[in-house]
Amino acid sequence: MDSKSRSLTSAKQEWIFQIILHLTVFHFVIIDHKDGQMIYELEWFQLAFFANYVCANLLIGYVLLPRFLYRKRYLEFGIYCLLIVVAVILIEEFVLEKIFFPDTRGSDFQGAILSLGEVLSVLGALTGVKFAWDSIHRQREIDELKLMVKDSELSFLNSQINPHFLFNNLNNLYSHAVEQSPKTPELILGLSGMLRYMLYECREPFVPLLKEVEQLRNFIQLYELQIEERGAVDFTTSKVSDNYQIAPLILNVFVENAFKHSQSGQSDEIRISVSLSVDESGKLHFSCVNNFEPNEFPEGESNGIGLENVKKRLTLLYPERHQLHIEKSNQEYRVSLQIQLQTQ
Incomplete structure (x- = not known):
């Protein structure tokens, strides 16, 4: 398998993993408890709210992580992450809740503290797993590089x-x-x-x-x-x-x-x-x-x-x-x- 095919296979595996991960997290988001029993409540507003989290996660995982965190630009990474969290809360409070709950939750500003817990927990789970995936992949590349350099040196010396x-x-x-x-x-x-x-x-x-x-x-x-x-x-x-x-x-x-x-x-x-x-x-x-x-x-x-x-x-x-x-x-x-x- 050449390098291009290997890269395509790795990218395909990552996206399949990401889809499974998002479905798993969404599964826990729609779970509720009523009268001591676990029930599933799937509503359109839940899809909209979760889509807001997904967009934020993709931005952090595929833009901020490689451009800032992996290049050791920690301050910029932290600032941009904070801005994304603020943007998610603002979209949730001033757009989505006014669309789906205009007479209740959308009638007044509920405050950042109420939304911050859910936002951080969901984004933390999604982004944390993406960071772990990248770490495993990078370690595999390092191990392969060490082996390849050794094999290359031996091959060159032998030839x-x-x-x-x-x-x-x-x-x-x-x-x-x-x-x-x-x-x-x-x-x-x-x-x-x-x-x-x-x-x-x-x-x-x-x-x-x-x-x-x-x-x-x-x-x-x-x-x-x-x-x-x-x-x-x-x-x-x-x-x-x-x-x-x-x-x-x-x-x-x-x-x-x-x-x-x-x-x-x-x-x-x-x-x-x-x-x-x-x-x-x-x-x-x-x-x-x-x-x-x-x-x-x-x-x-x-x-x-x-x-x-x-x-x-x-x-x-x-x-x-x-x-x-x-x-x-x-x-x-x-x-x-x-x-x-x-x-x-």
């Missing part, structure tokens, strides 16, 4: 920092050293820097963007050794600032797939283009394009473990703050990723 990866790159470095290539010192430094970055500097959940771009450049240079004169690799960056931070190693999977797919069926004319820029609003624009031979591109290879892991990490680390588009044409594989970065 990249392994004897096969080091063997290929050391062999390439050896051949450059034998030929006394001027690139040898730079490539050795790049390999050392990438190993150090992945083993020591990626323990934090977020790293400076400049560091991530630097290790991505080293990563590309090392893979570029494997294609040598068989093609061209273009890596461009624009307006990359150290004011932003990003989850580490979240772009490497796309670059790794580009090299793997291009090399799998081509002996020459390999073309790989990687670009990265940050706009004025702090949104990262990442693009990775590579060509490949259609007959040599296994069906479903783009859905490997690494790609699935990075999709889940994006969903958990940047909920509603990223857009990922992957397109596969006859001879081209294109990845476009946008992430709203956070400042340091």
